[in-house]
Amino acid sequence: MHINQAERDALYKVIYSRRDVRKDFLSTPINDDVIQRILAAAHHAPSVGFSQPWDFILVSKEQTKQAIKQGYQAASEESAKLFADDKRETYQSFKLEGILEAPLGICVTCDRERNGPVVIGRTIKPEMDLYSTVCAIQNMWLAARAENLGLGWVSIIHDEVLRSALNIPERLEIIGYLCIGYVSGFEDKPELEQFGWLERENLSQLVHHEQWSDKTK
Amino acid sequence: MHINQAERDALYKVIYSRRDVRKDFLSTPINDDVIQRILAAAHHAPSVGFSQPWDFILVSKEQTKQAIKQGYQAASEESAKLFADDKRETYQSFKLEGILEAPLGICVTCDRERNGPVVIGRTIKPEMDLYSTVCAIQNMWLAARAENLGLGWVSIIHDEVLRSALNIPERLEIIGYLCIGYVSGFEDKPELEQFGWLERENLSQLVHHEQWSDKTK
Numbered sequence: 422m423h424i425n426q427a428e429r430d431a432l433y434k435v436i437y438s439r440r441d442v443r444k445d446f447l448s449t450p451i452n453d454d455v456i457q458r459i460l461a462a463a464h465h466a467p468s469v470g471f472s473q474p475w476d477f478i479l480v481s482k483e484q485t486k487q488a489i490k491q492g493y494q495a496a497s498e499e500s501a502k503l504f505a506d507d508k509r510e511t512y513q514s515f516k517l518e519g520i521l522e523a524p525l526g527i528c529v530t531c532d533r534e535r536n537g538p539v540v541i542g543r544t545i546k547p548e549m550d551l552y553s554t555v556c557a558i559q560n561m562w563l564a565a566r567a568e569n570l571g572l573g574w575v576s577i578i579h580d581e582v583l584r585s586a587l588n589i590p591e592r593l594e595i596i597g598y599l600c601i602g603y604v605s606g607f608e609d610k611p612e613l614e615q616f617g618w619l620e621r622e623n624l625s626q627l628v629h630h631e632q633w634s635d636k637t638k
Numbered sequence: 639m640h641i642n643q644a645e646r647d648a649l650y651k652v653i654y655s656r657r658d659v660r661k662d663f664l665s666t667p668i669n670d671d672v673i674q675r676i677l678a679a680a681h682h683a684p685s686v687g688f689s690q691p692w693d694f695i696l697v698s699k700e701q702t703k704q705a706i707k708q709g710y711q712a713a714s715e716e717s718a719k720l721f722a723d724d725k726r727e728t729y730q731s732f733k734l735e736g737i738l739e740a741p742l743g744i745c746v747t748c749d750r751e752r753n754g755p756v757v758i759g760r761t762i763k764p765e766m767d768l769y770s771t772v773c774a775i776q777n778m779w780l781a782a783r784a785e786n787l788g789l790g791w792v793s794i795i796h797d798e799v800l801r802s803a804l805n806i807p808e809r810l811e812i813i814g815y816l817c818i819g820y821v822s823g824f825e826d827k828p829e830l831e832q833f834g835w836l837e838r839e840n841l842s843q844l845v846h847h848e849q850w851s852d853k854t855k
Contacts, residue, residue, distance in 0.1 A: 465656075562684065618688065
């Protein structure tokens, strides 16, 4: 099946306009068919040995979101202490999640026993099933963007909070909690770049030929 | 920036027609501008705290590929022993890599010290930088597909083989080795599904509402 120029350009448009959304969520409901399409896109990610180790827990109840938000707040206060004094205030000024504002939360897990115990391609590198699940998240992220939905990955939260709030058994590894919703707009650039926290790296510095080389020299 | 229906359909076409390619590579060279586009797509993946922890090592020399291929063969023999007797022969009949046939190999690494030591969003979940690098690989995989290039992820190889062949310092985590090239065609379905090794899971069994629930009951 051939991908033509217009289709290729569309993929690049989606990739370049995708953002990690935290502050621009609208409360507009998301239709079920749209949710099904982004889940199906995730389910068609590559998975090691075709193990398809992912599960998706959809969260829309206010009470559940409140429990998760509290977990975020505690973890964020704990995190703030790790930053150097001159960075801490800036860190605390960032809005880093939209747990309550986004109409939909999706927790993505990895079942390390699914289709095992011996999985093709995971025999030498056992973390491959976790990486497959991340591929599913990235597919979902791009599908959400193509549906004009914002998505933000909340990583400042302890697994135990999600495990308890969402009844997740110990057997499942928690990979990410995603907030999804329509947005007032998509930023032109990542916020941390806009705010001068960090610059985009020069790609040519990250590309090596035949062997890795120390480019700082 | 709005994504329209045609653009959305194009993304889904790329997602659904992407394959993990092992046996259909052609030796046709890949133009530099195409390689640059897929690397730039990878570089525009989300990264925790905008840390952009990835490096890309491009491999095209026969001698380097031979060293990697030998590493694969040893790891594959080691892996075969892990399969149950009734599965081993089938496992050994699969072609699981295209290291020598694909004109381009790309090793993707994660620099866990880049833009650190304290990275926003990695304070509680330290593996987030590894996951960011996997998002870059998935962006690259879709970009390659949109350029009508096949890509296969070789995970049956010990890190030390790649580290030695590609001069990768201990500081960098090796995430994946990818084989890339034009192909004689893209399979309709994943090969492990075609060959009856495993079936595609029913998505509805993987989706939970508000709380994880045991669907095997």
